[in-house]
Amino acid sequence: MSLLPGERVDVLASRNIKIIQSAAVFSFSLDAVLLADFAQIKRHSRVVDLAAGNGAVGLFLARETDGQVTMVELQPRLADMARRSVELNHLKNVDVHVGDLAQTTQVVAKDSVDVVTCNPPYFKVNDQSITNPNDHLALARHELTTDFATVAKVSADLLKYQGKAYFVHRPERLAELLATLTAAGLAPKQLQFIHPREDREANMVLIAAIKAGRPDGLRIMPPLIVHKADGSYTPVVRRLLHGE
Secondary structure (H helix, E strand, O other), rough: OOOOOEEEEEEEEEEEEEEEOOOOEEEEEEEEEEEEHHOOOOOOEEEEEEEEOHHHHHHHHHHOOOOEEEEEOOHHHHHHHHHHHHHHOOOEEEEEEOHHHHHHHHOOOOOOOEEEEEOOEEOOOOOOOOOOOHHHHHHEEEEOOOOOHHHHHHHHHHHHEEEEEEEOOOOOHHHHHHHHHHHHOOOEEEEEEEEEEEEOOOOOOEEEEEOOOOOOOOEOOOEEEEEEOOOOEOHHHHHHHHOO
């Protein structure tokens, strides 16, 4: 597998997945690993990963299902990295599409998907926003070309009745996120807060929602702590990264 200048191949040992990365373009973070672990995938699930980046979440989920896994990414360079990672792992049930996630129903039929995942841009853009000077990273982190309302609507359009959507986002936007999901017809059903250390506030939240689900029954899962007091990973995170 040929690599472009600045690219490397990393391995997520816990899932035996190789992934092409680039510090100058895009590298997946712990949030992708956590989202893939949080998502509940059945053996025949049809899966779509929106805002796929270099394909981390879709790649991590691909061996959990014999159904098709479709990744949608706006940036051609990142989509190309994802495609080459698919080939590198010899995955036959994964396809990658370049395009605006708002147009996903042009390549995947409405009401046909069991699971949608998305690690969307976290930060709103306004006159005071400071975006990353690297265009690849700015598009991945800031709502320059999409927003959560669009992500929620497309997810609802794609999912079958009672299909499930899984997201990772920032806790400071939680009230807005839950309201947006509900307005799109996705009932929030599970939350899990991610804390960098036991004595720190949460800096990520995982959200599970069901299409046309009942409005009640939201469950708050035990928090996940990333680092111990000495800075090393907690056992649960070590397992997710290294399979230990």
